[in-house]
Amino acid sequence: xxxxxxxxxxxxxxxxxxxxxxxxxxxxxxxxxxxxxxxxxxxxxxxxxxxxxxxxxxxxxxxxxxxxxxxxxxxxxxxxxxxxxxxxxxxxxxxxxxxxxxxxxxxxxxxxxxxxxxxxxxxxxxxxxxxxxxxxxxxxxxxxxxxxxxxxxxxxxxxxxxxx
Amino acid sequence: xxxxxxxxxxxxxxxxxxxxxxxxxxxxxxxxxxxxxxxxxxxxxxxxxxxxxxxxxxxxxxxxxxxxxxxxxxxxxxxxxxxxxxxxxxxxxxxxxxxxxxxxx
Numbered sequence: 397x398x399x400x401x402x403x404x405x406x407x408x409x410x411x412x413x414x415x416x417x418x419x420x421x422x423x424x425x426x427x428x429x430x431x432x433x434x435x436x437x438x439x440x441x442x443x444x445x446x447x448x449x450x451x452x453x454x455x456x457x458x459x460x461x462x463x464x465x466x467x468x469x470x471x472x473x474x475x476x477x478x479x480x481x482x483x484x485x486x487x488x489x490x491x492x493x494x495x496x497x498x499x500x501x502x503x504x505x506x507x508x509x510x511x512x513x514x515x516x517x518x519x520x521x522x523x524x525x526x527x528x529x530x531x532x533x534x535x536x537x538x539x540x541x542x543x544x545x546x547x548x549x550x551x552x553x554x555x556x557x558x559x560x
Numbered sequence: 561x562x563x564x565x566x567x568x569x570x571x572x573x574x575x576x577x578x579x580x581x582x583x584x585x586x587x588x589x590x591x592x593x594x595x596x597x598x599x600x601x602x603x604x605x606x607x608x609x610x611x612x613x614x615x616x617x618x619x620x621x622x623x624x625x626x627x628x629x630x631x632x633x634x635x636x637x638x639x640x641x642x643x644x645x646x647x648x649x650x651x652x653x654x655x656x657x658x659x660x661x662x663x664x665x
Contacts (some may be wrong), residue, residue, distance in 0.1 A: 408581060412662055414584065415588060415591070419591060422594070425598075426598050426602075429599070430597075433605050437605050441608060443617055443622070448623050448628030453648040461628075461629050464629045465637060487646045491649075495564060495597060497604075531586070545572045548572050549572050
């Protein structure tokens with residue numbers, strides 16, 4: 397067997413190992429986090445969320461939700477509170493970017509299934525393509541490594557966002 | 561830089577430097593995104609007013625995006641909930657960090 401093939405096999409085995417470990421960790425975390433939450437409430441919440449976003453543009457829905465939350469924050473006068481509020485707004489932006497409020501797919505189920513198969517959370521071709529695009533930025537624009545990583549972070553947060 | 565972004569960037573940096581193929585890296589990024597999504601739902605469900613939630617469930621045809629937005633905005637704007645969501649997201653990123661560490665990445 398050539399060295400090149402051997403090296404590819406080692407890379408693939410390592411990749412599978414890392415994906416499995418990450419998947420298991422996430423899955424266990426989700427299980428732990430969901431403990432104490434009634435299944436009936438979780439199902440009810442997912443049903444309502446799914447019905448609410450049916451037929452809606454995910455990005456439009458996320459933006460409307462984000463605006464509603466932002467406008468409900470009230471006027472903050474205290475400087476420390478203002479800074480904290482800014483941080484929370486940033487969190488809100490991240491939440492909106494990953495579609496956590498509107499994604500109708502029950503993620504925990506996908507994570508659990510992924511653990512069973514050991515191949516990672518359900519594949520989404522468009523997302524994978526978007527990740528590939530982010531990686532391509534590095535090649536095409538000749539970005540510095542840190543910029544390229546920043547672009548990937550941004551893409552993780554923005555993927556699935558048609559306005560990106 | 562904002563704490564959560566720093567954590568995310570650190571994770572991406574480690575994944576990028578891992579001795580694995582590009583497709584595995586891409587899968588890991590998708591997992592990160594799903595993990596961040598998964599971190600939000602349990603907090604929302606635990607704080608959503610159960611009477612309102614079940615009222616909507618009993619008449620799903622009355623559920624609109626506006627009503628859902630009203631429900632979620634009410635939950636998220638309640639004292640301490642946003643902080644709890646943020647802590648939850650940071651916590652799941654910590655799990656990913658640990659998994660990478662365990663894998664020698």
